[in-house]
Amino acid sequence: MSFTINQGEFVLVVGSSGSGKSTLLNMIGLLDRPTNGKIFIDGIDTTTLDDNKISSFRNKKLGFIFQFSNLLTDLSVLENVLLPRQIGGTDGTAEKDARDLLKAVGLEDQINKRANKISGGQAQRAAIARGLVNKPSIVLADEPTGNLDSVTSEKIVELMKSMAKKLNQTFIIVTHDRQHFGDVDRVITIKDGRAFEGDQPSMEVLAK
Numbered sequence: 001m002s003f004t005i006n007q008g009e010f011v012l013v014v015g016s017s018g019s020g021k022s023t024l025l026n027m028i029g030l031l032d033r034p035t036n037g038k039i040f041i042d043g044i045d046t047t048t049l050d051d052n053k054i055s056s057f058r059n060k061k062l063g064f065i066f067q068f069s070n071l072l073t074d075l076s077v078l079e080n081v082l083l084p085r086q087i088g089g090t091d092g093t094a095e096k097d098a099r100d101l102l103k104a105v106g107l108e109d110q111i112n113k114r115a116n117k118i119s120g121g122q123a124q125r126a127a128i129a130r131g132l133v134n135k136p137s138i139v140l141a142d143e144p145t146g147n148l149d150s151v152t153s154e155k156i157v158e159l160m161k162s163m164a165k166k167l168n169q170t171f172i173i174v175t176h177d178r179q180h181f182g183d184v185d186r187v188i189t190i191k192d193g194r195a196f197e198g199d200q201p202s203m204e205v206l207a208k
């Protein structure tokens with residue numbers, strides 16, 4: 001597949017289970033290396049970077065919301081959300097930003113609980129706040145609304161869309177919930193190992 005995503009675009013990646021959506025996201029996020037092909041971010045061919053460069057690139061530019069929330073269970077919800085900010089060096093606004101995001105995902109009353117004392121859906125929402133706290137220029141989200149009820153999903157979609165606009169962040173979101181996202185800039189459908197533009201039957205193939 002071959003495609004370009006512009007800064008500030010809000011993009012959905014859809015396709016059936018096992019079609020390779022998470023694999024694609026993990027490669028864009030520099031968590032997996034492709035065996036073939038190249039991935040450019042800001043003009044840099046990321047497939048040539050060494051491990052040190054990859055780590056700093058990932059921490060500076062990318063925010064992740066994984067399919068499974070991966071919170072550290074010994075820490076509180078707030079501490080989990082603050083983690084990505086502490087890796088990059090703390091500043092005075094970190095805690096306020098973390099609290100604001102936790103409020104936006106509806107967790108204001110869970111902030112000081114330990115991460116193993118909250119529900120699966122709450123953990124997922126905490127992971128969304130954690131993925132956004134660094135204000136990364138590219139947010140990669142794998143099924144961010146997967147286990148959430150529709151009201152919460154809609155809140156989260158609104159939060160992500162408003163952040164994308166306000167901070168000109170790029171969002172690349174894998175989802176099975178196409179309808180929850182409403183209007184987006186682009187949809188990429190993966191089908192039978194190929195990428196297509198759009199979510200209609202007359203999709204244009206995104207490969208050379």
Ligand SMILES: Nc1ncnc2c1ncn2[C@@H]1O[C@H](COP(=O)(O)OP(=O)(O)OP(=O)(O)O)[C@@H](O)[C@H]1O
Pocket residue numbers: 015016017018019020021022023024
């Ligand atoms: N670590 C791995 N090693 C080898 N094969 C893998 C690995 N992870 C996934 N696969 C395979 O790669 C293919 C794509 O998997 P991937 O997880 O990217 O699918 P997906 O589109 O995200 O599916 P889902 O919607 O179920 O999350 C599948 O056939 C899967 O079995």
Ligand SMILES: [Mg+2]
Pocket residue numbers: 021022023067142
């Ligand atoms: Mg997946």
